Amino acid sequence: MILIGMFDSPFVRRVAVTLNLLELPFEHRNWSVGRDFERIRQFNPLGRVPTLVRPDGEALIESAAILDHLDEVAGPARALLPVSGPPRRTALRLMALATGAADKGVLQIYETAFRPEEKRHAPWVERCRLQMHSALAVLDAQAGNRDWLQGQRMTQADVTAACVFTFLSEAVSMDATRYPALGRITARCEALPAFARVKAGWFAPTGT
Numbered sequence: 001m002i003l004i005g006m007f008d009s010p011f012v013r014r015v016a017v018t019l020n021l022l023e024l025p026f027e028h029r030n031w032s033v034g035r036d037f038e039r040i041r042q043f044n045p046l047g048r049v050p051t052l053v054r055p056d057g058e059a060l061i062e063s064a065a066i067l068d069h070l071d072e073v074a075g076p077a078r079a080l081l082p083v084s085g086p087p088r089r090t091a092l093r094l095m096a097l098a099t100g101a102a103d104k105g106v107l108q109i110y111e112t113a114f115r116p117e118e119k120r121h122a123p124w125v126e127r128c129r130l131q132m133h134s135a136l137a138v139l140d141a142q143a144g145n146r147d148w149l150q151g152q153r154m155t156q157a158d159v160t161a162a163c164v165f166t167f168l169s170e171a172v173s174m175d176a177t178r179y180p181a182l183g184r185i186t187a188r189c190e191a192l193p194a195f196a197r198v199k200a201g202w203f204a205p206t207g208t
């Protein structure tokens with residue numbers, strides 16, 4: 001399999017970490033959504049990452065759909081998302097909060113990266129920040145004193161939340177100490193080889 005996209009994206013990184021955790025080998029194409037837009041569009045008409053190309057050439061898009069496929073390949077005993085019932089619904093909700101926070105972080109970055117100063121709209125950025133912090137606060141409360149966000153083992157909720165929290169802590173100017181419980185679970189995840197082999201961390205803070 002070939003994974004397209006840079007690891008500074010939390011969406012790409014959660015796919016890469018999942019591939020490592022499930023011991024599924026992959027090649028990485030470190031393509032940028034800016035510089036390599038046309039190359040990416042050959043596999044994904046949207047020009048977005050992550051995109052995962054299967055050995056038969058089929059290109060999968062959207063990180064949630066890619067993770068769903070990887071869990072299917074790994075089988076129910078190893079799948080990172082609980083297979084059914086309340087544990088699955090809880091994990092999906094936590095993941096939606098985490099990816100939603102990441103979306104709002106990415107929008108803050110794009111506001112400065114893609115817009116000239118005179119076209120930036122402070123109330124819009126403020127709204128994104130509020131949404132991001134609201135989601136992080138819920139994840140932090142859920143983390144509480146637990147070892148993992150839910151249940152007795154690491155699930156995709158932990159993988160996603162950790163990738164997102166690391167990304168936001170590095171890419172968006174925010175006080176990460178506001179979320180100590182989420183920070184603790186993130187640190188536990190980041191210490192694992194599956195995470196350490198897929199290092200992020202080359203964003204400059206946006207200053208927002």
Ligand SMILES: N[C@@H](CCC(=O)N[C@@H](CS)C(=O)NCC(=O)O)C(=O)O
Nearest residue numbers: 009011033047048049050062063064
């Ligand atoms: N919902 C998408 C979000 C992916 C996403 O936002 N990717 C960004 C990089 S962090 C991207 O491709 N940006 C370029 C663009 O949207 O034009 C997913 O989960 O795969």
